[in-house]
Amino acid sequence: MLSEEKVKRYLQQFQLTLPELMMILDTARVKELAADEVYIQQGSTFRKLAYIQKGLVRAYLLKENGEEVTVLLRWEDQFFNSYDAVFLGQPSRFTYKAMEPTVILEADYDTFMELVNSSPKFSKAKDFFMTRMLAEMLQRIESFVLLNPQERYQKLINEKPDIVQRCPDKYIATLLGITPVSLSRIRKRLASKGSH
Amino acid sequence: MLSEEKVKRYLQQFQLTLPELMMILDTARVKELAADEVYIQQGSTFRKLAYIQKGLVRAYLLKENGEEVTVLLRWEDQFFNSYDAVFLGQPSRFTYKAMEPTVILEADYDTFMELVNSSPKFSKAKDFFMTRMLAEMLQRIESFVLLNPQERYQKLINEKPDIVQRCPDKYIATLLGITPVSLSRIRKRLASKGSH
C-alpha cells in the first residue's frame, strides 16, 4: 500500500512511531478512482482529508458564465482536503475529480482530528501538516504577486515537469489565472526563445 | 488594552475561558510602532505571532530589479506571523513595516505553541487560528484565479473600504499583482463607469 521508503519518510517528517502512524492509518481507507471520476461533488458537505498515493486530482469550480476554473491540482504524495467544508464549514463550491486512475487514502476529517487531538504526539504531526499547507498556499500567492503568467508556467513545469503530459493545457491555464489561448502563445514564445 | 467587546468575541471564537485567554495573553507583549517603522526586518529569523490592535502593517519584498512588492496587508483585529521563519524555518524574505502608528500584541511563536500544545483546550484555539489563516489564503488564491485585476481591486475596497485612504495606491497595486500605473487606469475606468 505505502512503500517502505514513504513510510520511513513520513515517520521522520511527522515525528511519529510506527504504531502511532498505524493508528492514524486505521482511520483511513483506500479509495480507487477511475480517470474522470468525481471524488467530491460540488455541494458536498463531507469533510475529507485525502492523501494521493498515485494519480492526479483536479479541483475546479464553475464561474457564472459556465466556465470551469481549475483552483487546485494535486498529485501523488500530496495531501488535500475539501476546503470549503473543512475550513469554512460550508458546502463545497469545488468539484474534485481524478484526471487519471488514482489511488487515494482518505479519512474523515473530524474523526482524524479527534484522534490527532487525543495526544500531544499526534498534535505535533497535525501542526506539521497544517503548517505545510500554509507554506504551500503562501508560495502560490507569492507566485501571483511576483511572477507574470509566463514565469508562473515555467515555475510549474520546473516543479512538476510531467504535469504537461498528464494534464490538458486548458486546465493548467486556468490554474495559472490565464486562458488556454494565452497559455498556447506562451508555449510558443518559450519554444522559439529556447531553440535559438 | 483590549476592549471588553473584543475579549468577549475572542473567548467565543476560540472557545476559551477568561483565565485561559489570560494565560495566552501573558506570553504576549504590547509593541507600539510609529508610522514607517520596521517591525520585522528582512533576514530576521525571529518566529513571531502578532495581533494588530490598531493600525496597518505591510509585508513586502524586493525583486531582483530592486522593486518593492507588497505580499500582505494586515490591519486591526487581524493576526499575522513571520511566514518564512514560522512556516519554512528560514530567514524572512519579507520586511514587515507599519504604515501608520500601530499597536501590536506580539508573542514568540514557539513559546506560544508550547503553551497551546500543553492543553487540548488551547489546541482547539490553535486549530481555529490556523484554519482561519488557511481559509484566508485560499480565498486570496481564488481571487487570483477567478478575478481579473479590476475585480480584485473592487473586492478589496468592498472588504476594506478605508484601505484606499490609509495605504498608498502603489502598495495596493502590487498586492493585487499589477503595477501602480495600471491601478490608476482601473480607478479611472471605474469612476467613469460609476458616474453615468
Place this chain on the structure above:
DNA sequence: CTCATTAATTAACTTTTGTTAATTCCATTA
C-alpha cells in the same frame, strides 16, 4: 507660505492578454 519630495495621473508606445472563431492536430471508435 514656499519648497522639496513623493505619490498619482496621464501620455505614448509596446507587449501581452482576452475573445471569438476557424483550423489543425490527435486520439478514440465505429
Place this chain on the structure above:
DNA sequence: TAATGGAATTAACAAAAGTTAATTAATGAG
C-alpha cells in the same frame, strides 16, 4: 481506415497591462 469529437493552435481584433517618462497633485518640512 474513415469519421468523430475534443484539445491545441492559429488568426484577427479589441481591451488591458507593462514600461518609461512627463506632468500634476498632494504632503510634509522648514
